[in-house]
Amino acid sequence: MKRSNLISKIMLALFFLVLAFISTYPAFIGHFFKLTMDGQIHLIRFExxxxxxxxxxxxxxxxxxxxGNVGEVFNGMYPWLSGLIFIIPRVLLNSPMHALFIGFYLLNxxxxxxxxxxxxxLSNNHYIRLIGVILYQLNAYHLTLMYSRNALGEALAYAFLPLTMLGCYLIWNNKKLGILYLALGMGMIINSHMISSILAFLLIIIAEIYRIFTRKLSLKEIGYFISAGIITIPIMIFTVANIANITLKNRIATTWRGLNSIDMWESLKAMLxxxxxxxxxxxxxxxICFVLLCILLVISIVSKANGSWKKYILGAGIIYILTLNIIPLPASLPQTPVGIIQFTGRLLSIVMILLTVSCILFLKENSNRVNTKSSFIFLFMIMSLLTVGSVRTYHNTVNDDPIRHYINNDNYVGEISRPTEGDMDYALIGKNKQAIIGKMSHRYNVSKVSYDSIILRVDKKANQIPFFLYKGxxxxxxxNDKNAKIKVGSILKLKVKRGDIIQINSKATWWNYVTFIVSTIAILIISISIVFCKGLE
Incomplete structure (x- = not known):
């Protein structure tokens, strides 16, 4: 390796480390972290x-x-395999806050x-490449995912979306290596967040429909996509097997449905x-990204010259418009399968990946007209300042919502354990589609709880305990230390009296271990193959 190449790679690595630090540290100023409802839900399952x-x-x-200690099944229904970047630091470190900081740093x-x-x-120009990285990393929606929503599943899916786009791009350019990138990207999105995986899949479907109409789709391309789908199976089998085991054997509640749109003027005010x-x-x-989106949209419409970037920016623009409340939606639409999106803002992840690609391709085609070095320096400085400012302002704003937790090393476990948010998300439901616990009052005190068991002390005589028992x-x-017969598929039904001690245990099954091993080995093999299979490019 030439000395100049080594120096450039070291400088690139240092830039990435600095960029990740800029993206992470402001959320931990003051040695505490501002936690929302979603954050509490994620951190307790990671714990x-x-x-x-x-x-x-x-x-x-x-x-x-x-x-709420009601025996929910987040470990099964909500993917956690990609969350190991948060979990492993927690395993290795006694300080939960240092582990959390490292988790976010690794995510970035x-x-x-x-x-x-x-x-x-997409480009051989180093400055153009770095512009793309900055846009995708430091945009406001990415910061919202991580720090104000604490939507860690979506943030992890956001991290793997570029691999999915890369896989598609390579396949569209007849490169076999795209199969591996697409399989790894989609597999890890599924291992992160199911709604994001649906959105990514729909993006691919729409892109392929476009290619059919433009007569660019070939049998070889179809074969590549099928191959990627097959390779995705072992990557996602642990996650999908868990979800299938629960949903096929139980009648469970789904998370709320809705289609809350972005208010155009309120969003613009927030940007300003x-x-x-x-x-x-x-x-x-x-x-910055909004202005860039508008400029490229105008150029794409006004300019008569063809450019590969145009279809990406038009896609980004159309999807962005769909997120806004300027288009009236049917009142019944939120209760259809479309309602699983919950809020249209989730589409901003797709907007950003398309905007990033279009910007790179535009600069590549117009590098003789744009000073890419100056553009990179400007974007890095201004977006870094905006990042630090927005995250710090949000971080330091106290009690802006009823559900807020300000966690530190002293209160970490208590703050993420006590709240009951999420207790009915995947609850067992009856024929009336209502959680079978209903309005039951808790008739026990939690004496001890761990990852695989709970000990309850009964407060008064009862025939049933508000604790879910899922089939499978x-x-x-x-x-009182004696085995009790139970019936699964309902809440725990026992005749108990005041002072009785109930102990409930559960363990991972043999097939949990098998599918976990298959998924982790598949991820490692495909990742290594990408590194060494340069001949497929």
Missing amino acids: SVADAIKNKELPPIVNFMGY ILTILNTYLLVRK QNDIADKSIIFNIGI IPYEVRV
């Missing part, structure tokens, strides 16, 4: 997984810790690296104020 790994086990599908490094893998295939608050009506991509999950229930 249970970390505790299991510390004991050299996989966690059971059922959650004993958190969520991962997002930056995956974005760079994409942009380096550099606001990243977790309000769905103001979700935005930031003033192994349980062991003991009352």
Whole structure:
């Protein structure tokens, strides 16, 4: 390796490290972290997984810790495999805040690296590449995902979206390596967040329909996509097997449905104020990205010259308009399958990946007209300042919502354990589609809880306990140290009296271990193959 190449790679690595630090540290100023409802839901499940790994086990599908201690199944229904970048630091470190900081730092490094893998295939110009990385990393919506919404599943999916786009781009350019990138990207999005995986899949479908109408689709391309789909199966099998096991055997509640749109004027006001608050009506991509989107849209419409970037910016523009409340939607639409999106702001992830690609291709085609070095320096400085400002302002704003937790090393476990948010998200439901716990008052005190068990002390005589027992999950229930017969598919039904001690245990099944091993090995093999299979490019 030439000395100049080595120096440039070292400088690139240092830039990535600095960029990740800029993206992470402002959220931890003052040695605390501002946690929302979603953040609490994610961190308590990560905590249970970390505790299991510390004991050299996989966690059971059922959650004993958190969520009101009603036996929810977030471990099974909400993917956590990609969340290992948060979980492993927690396993290794006694300080939960240092572990959380490292988790976010690794998440930002991962997002930056995956974005760079994409942009380096789009342009050979170093400054253009870095512009793409900055746009995708430092935009306001990405910061919203991580720090104001604490939507860690979506943030992880956001990190892998560039790999999916890269896979498609390579396949469209007849490169076999695209199969591996697409498989890894889609597989890890599925291992992060199911709604994001649906949106990514729909994006691919729409792109392929476009290619059919433009007569660019070939049988070879179809074969490449099918191959990627097949390779995705072992990557996602752990996540999908868990979800299938629960949904096929139980009647469960789904998360709320809706289609809350972004208010165009409120969003614009938020951009001008550099606001990243977790309000769905103001979700935005930031003033810099918004201006860039508008400029490129105008150029694409006015310019008569053909450019490969145009279809990407038009796609970004159309999707962005769909997120706004300027288009009236049918009142019944939120209750259809479309309602699983919940709020249209989720589409901003797609907007940003398309905007990033279009910007790179535009600069590539117009590099003789644009000073890319100056553009890079300007964007890096202004977007870094906006990032620090927006995150710090949100971080320091106290009690802006009833559900807020300000966590530090002293109160970490208590703050993420006590809240009951999420306790009915995947609840067992009856024929009336209502949670079978209903309005039951809790008739017990939690004496002890861990990742695989809970001990309850009964307050008064009862015939049933508000604790879910799902089909397909192994349980062991003991009352006063004696085994009790149970019926799954309902809440725990036992005749108990005041003072009785109930112990409920569950373990991961053999097929949990098998599918986990298959998924992790598949991820490692495909990642290594991407590094060494240069001949497929």
